[in-house]
Amino acid sequence: MSKFCTPSTTLAGYTAVSGGSEGNLLDALYTQGPISVAVDGTGNSFQFYTSGVYCSSQCSSKKLNHALLLAGYGTTIDGQDYWILKNSWGTTWGMSGYLKLARNQNNMCGVATAASYPMI
Numbered sequence: 001m002s003k004f005c006t007p008s009t010t011l012a013g014y015t016a017v018s019g020g021s022e023g024n025l026l027d028a029l030y031t032q033g034p035i036s037v038a039v040d041g042t043g044n045s046f047q048f049y050t051s052g053v054y055c056s057s058q059c060s061s062k063k064l065n066h067a068l069l070l071a072g073y074g075t076t077i078d079g080q081d082y083w084i085l086k087n088s089w090g091t092t093w094g095m096s097g098y099l100k101l102a103r104n105q106n107n108m109c110g111v112a113t114a115a116s117y118p119m120i
Contacts, residue, residue: 009120017115020061022104025112026073032117034069037085039101039109041066046109049094053082055102059109070115073103083111 017035018024029035040059041047053076072084081103091097102108 012119014116014118017112019114020107020112022107022112025115028115028117029070029073034071035115035117036067037070037111038064038067038114039111040064049099051095053080053100053102055105055108061107061110061113064110064114068099
């Protein structure tokens with residue numbers, strides 16, 4: 001096998017973040033880095049999201065059907081907490097491929113329900 005094909009890192013597994021807890025999700029993001037998450041992305045408002053903090057009563061915290069990468073978090077100037085999520089639908093979706101999802105809103109769209117990060 002060529003030295004160009006030799007893996008430099010191997011995946012030892014993954015660690016699940018305690019389901020449904022946005023506090024645990026924030027701790028994992030802070031200590032581990034980006035986190036793989038699943039959300040309910042079926043609603044038109046999600047699919048056609050363009051900007052702002054996404055908050056919808058139409059999404060479920062249990063019917064998860066779309067994976068995203070949790071990359072960060074923040075708070076708007078008027079005090080609304082949000083998660084920063086990277087989508088896989090390209091840069092024409094959302095805010096150059098990113099979504100600001102309401103944080104501390106009862107696990108909005110299930111963002112904290114099925115989160116995990118790799119063990120290297």
